[in-house]
Amino acid sequence: MSIQDTPSGVALWRQVADGIERGIADGRFAAGEKLPGEIEIAETYRVNRHTVRRALATLAERGLVRAERGSGTYVEAQRLAYPLRSRTRFSEIVGAGGREPRGQLIDASEEPATRELARELGLRTGASLVRIESVRLADRTPICVSTSWLSADRFPGAGAVFANARSMTKLLAHYGVRDYRRASTRVTAGIVDATDAARLDLALGRPVLVVDSTDVDTGGKPLVTKRSRFAAERVEFLVENS
Amino acid sequence: MSIQDTPSGVALWRQVADGIERGIADGRFAAGEKLPGEIEIAETYRVNRHTVRRALATLAERGLVRAERGSGTYVEAQRLAYPLRSRTRFSEIVGAGGREPRGQLIDASEEPATRELARELGLRTGASLVRIESVRLADRTPICVSTSWLSADRFPGAGAVFANARSMTKLLAHYGVRDYRRASTRVTAGIVDATDAARLDLALGRPVLVVDSTDVDTGGKPLVTKRSRFAAERVEFLVENS
DNA sequence: TCAAGTTGTCTATGATACTAGACAACTTGA
DNA sequence: TCAAGTTGTCTAGTATCATAGACAACTTGA
Numbered sequence: 001m002s003i004q005d006t007p008s009g010v011a012l013w014r015q016v017a018d019g020i021e022r023g024i025a026d027g028r029f030a031a032g033e034k035l036p037g038e039i040e041i042a043e044t045y046r047v048n049r050h051t052v053r054r055a056l057a058t059l060a061e062r063g064l065v066r067a068e069r070g071s072g073t074y075v076e077a078q079r080l081a082y083p084l085r086s087r088t089r090f091s092e093i094v095g096a097g098g099r100e101p102r103g104q105l106i107d108a109s110e111e112p113a114t115r116e117l118a119r120e121l122g123l124r125t126g127a128s129l130v131r132i133e134s135v136r137l138a139d140r141t142p143i144c145v146s147t148s149w150l151s152a153d154r155f156p157g158a159g160a161v162f163a164n165a166r167s168m169t170k171l172l173a174h175y176g177v178r179d180y181r182r183a184s185t186r187v188t189a190g191i192v193d194a195t196d197a198a199r200l201d202l203a204l205g206r207p208v209l210v211v212d213s214t215d216v217d218t219g220g221k222p223l224v225t226k227r228s229r230f231a232a233e234r235v236e237f238l239v240e241n242s
Numbered sequence: 243m244s245i246q247d248t249p250s251g252v253a254l255w256r257q258v259a260d261g262i263e264r265g266i267a268d269g270r271f272a273a274g275e276k277l278p279g280e281i282e283i284a285e286t287y288r289v290n291r292h293t294v295r296r297a298l299a300t301l302a303e304r305g306l307v308r309a310e311r312g313s314g315t316y317v318e319a320q321r322l323a324y325p326l327r328s329r330t331r332f333s334e335i336v337g338a339g340g341r342e343p344r345g346q347l348i349d350a351s352e353e354p355a356t357r358e359l360a361r362e363l364g365l366r367t368g369a370s371l372v373r374i375e376s377v378r379l380a381d382r383t384p385i386c387v388s389t390s391w392l393s394a395d396r397f398p399g400a401g402a403v404f405a406n407a408r409s410m411t412k413l414l415a416h417y418g419v420r421d422y423r424r425a426s427t428r429v430t431a432g433i434v435d436a437t438d439a440a441r442l443d444l445a446l447g448r449p450v451l452v453v454d455s456t457d458v459d460t461g462g463k464p465l466v467t468k469r470s471r472f473a474a475e476r477v478e479f480l481v482e483n484s
Numbered sequence: 485t486c487a488a489g490t491t492g493t494c495t496a497t498g499a500t501a502c503t504a505g506a507c508a509a510c511t512t513g514a
Numbered sequence: 515t516c517a518a519g520t521t522g523t524c525t526a527g528t529a530t531c532a533t534a535g536a537c538a539a540c541t542t543g544a
Contacts, residue, residue, distance in 0.1 A: 008256075008445050008447040008448075009252060009253035009255060009256030009259070009300075009445070009447055009501095010251060010252055010253070010256065010433070010447030011251035011252070011253075011530090011531065011532090012531075012532065013251055013531080013532085014250075014251030014252065014447070015433070015447065017251070018432065018433040019435065021432075022432050022433075022435075037489075037490065037491090038490080038491070039489095039490090047532075047533085048532060048533045048534070049533095049534095050532075050533070050534085051531085051532060051533080053491085053492085054531090054532095056491095058251070067491065067492090068490085068491075068540090068541085069490075069491045069492065069539070069540050069541080070489085070490050070491060070492095070539070070540030070541035070542080071489095071490060071491080071540080071541050071542075072489095072490065072491080072541090073490095073491080079430070084429075084481050184480075184481075185480075185481035186478055186479065186480050186481065187326075187429060187451070187478075187479040187481060188321070188451070188474055188477065188478040188479060189431035189449045189450070189451050189474035190260065190263075190264050190449060190474065191252070191257070191260040191264075191449060193261060193264070194257075203250045203251070205250040205251060205252025205256070205257065205447075207431045207432060207433060207449040207474075208431070209429075209430070209431050232430055232431035232432065232449075235430070236428055236429075236430045237428065237429040237430060238426075238427075238428050239326050239426075239427035239428065239429060239481060251531095253500095253501065253502090254501080254502070255501080255502085279519075279520065279521090280520080280521070281519095281520090289502080289503085290502060290503045290504070291503095291504095292502075292503075292504085293501085293502060293503080295521085295522085296501090296502095298521095309521065309522090310510090310511085310520085310521080311509070311510050311511080311520075311521045311522065312509070312510030312511035312512080312519085312520050312521060312522095313510080313511050313512075313519095313520065313521080314511090314519095314520065314521080315520095315521080
């Protein structure tokens with residue numbers, strides 16, 4: 001091992017792949033541009049050329065780069081800019097980028113509120129909640145999976161409604177909520193778990209942005225609280241400071 | 243391999259460690275509480291008990307858990323809550339949590355502005371900039387490393403000033419800036435690189451929150467633009483929505 | 485046409501990761 | 515005191531990771 005002596009649990013080819021991906025994300029390698037040759041990359045990361053090839057192979061499989069024999073390897077992709085505003089609507093954000101937003105229900109069920117959920121929603125512990133698991137996509141690319149909780153009393157049959165509406169905005173409208181806003185947002189990062197990896201079509205070990213948020217109506221009353229996991233490689237949050 | 247068939251480049255023990263850490267972070271395992279036994283964890287993740295032991299060993303080394311022979315393994319730690327406000331001061335945030343904030347200069351140098359940096363700072367491409375590499379800590383734990391750029395004309399000798407001030411707020415005050423605010427913040431996540439890993443005392447392969455931000459004076463004129471990398475496992479961003 | 489530079493494919497070898505099983509050392513509660 | 519449950523420490527075998535070298539196939543520009 002040349003980069004490190006303490007094992008990190010992350011394969012070298014993965015570290016190289018992440019490094020190149022970061023370079024693409026922050027613009028060091030622009031879209032359409034040619035990457036350095038495999039030998040040069042191997043030298044900068046101080047690994048074997050075969051290790052670099054494996055890294056590039058995974059990036060190619062994910063559609064981030066494209067190799068051309070005899071010529072070079074070229075950059076393909078971009079990240080979705082995602083503003084974290086008081087008024088946050090997934091469909092509007094994706095649509096603004098010229099891509100088609102889609103929602104998909106994975107699962108819906110009822111469960112009693114834990115202490116934390118009850119506090120967020122302004123209910124009593126043990127109150128009946130509807131839990132909705134959903135995935136949101138831009139064109140055919142999964143962007144995030146969300147677990148949403150709503151009061152089962154206020155939103156009876158919310159799961160079935162979401163299955164048709166395929167959008168939280170439309171679901172709320174169905175129950176007469178004309179407008180709502182984001183009351184709180186907490187952001188951190190972690191590693192994707194096996195379930196989310198499958199839902200996001202993401203390799204295990206990839207970073208995810210974890211967002212805990214609560215939406216309230218115009219009167220400030222909590223409507224829905226969510227935990228969303230975004231594929232970090234496909235999105236960039238924009239925090240607007242007034 | 244039992245969890246997956248396609249290799250992810252992330253060792254199984256790392257995935258188990260991340261899973262347990264996530265459980266600690268989101269409260270499934272409370273501080274002081276006993277984790278499930280090694281055999282039980284091995285069964286839930288469908289890996290060998292030795293693999294679980296390796297995962298727990300790294301968590302123990304990082305101080306997140308503590309193993310007691312014959313009894314069990316117990317949870318130890320917590321995350322720093324970090325508000326992303328218009329008025330963001332590292333020292334105040336850390337101080338508010340009852341911990342001692344510290345700053346440390348790693349390196350300072352001059353370099354010409356790239357097109358992006360010039361745009362952020364409202365200067366012309368190629369203008370002389372001071373680049374400051376620094377690390378910020380809470381008590382003795384590194385929280386983030388930052389690369390900051392300031393105009394070399396407006397802030398001559400900024401590197402030396404920062405070395406003494408150990409704080410961006412104090413540095414700006416030294417040049418007569420009494421108040422400033424955050425103009426823009428962009429957040430995404432990635433995997434730590436080797437240099438940052440050493441500076442953050444973080445194992446390679448760990449996730450980092452990457453924050454690009456620009457601070458402006460009360461008149462809206464750009465003062466400093468930064469790229470900060472936060473150890474995701476030690477911090478949680480709070481986005482305040484007005 | 486040709487040389488230099490590129491990606492693609494093969495073989496081979498040592499180090500590390502993961503599994504499997506066994507047993508020791510210790511804690512807890514009946 | 516004892517049994518059940520826990521963490522700690524061995525040995526071993528298999529699969530994957532990473533390195534090394536060689537050469538083929540192809541592109542580009544002189």
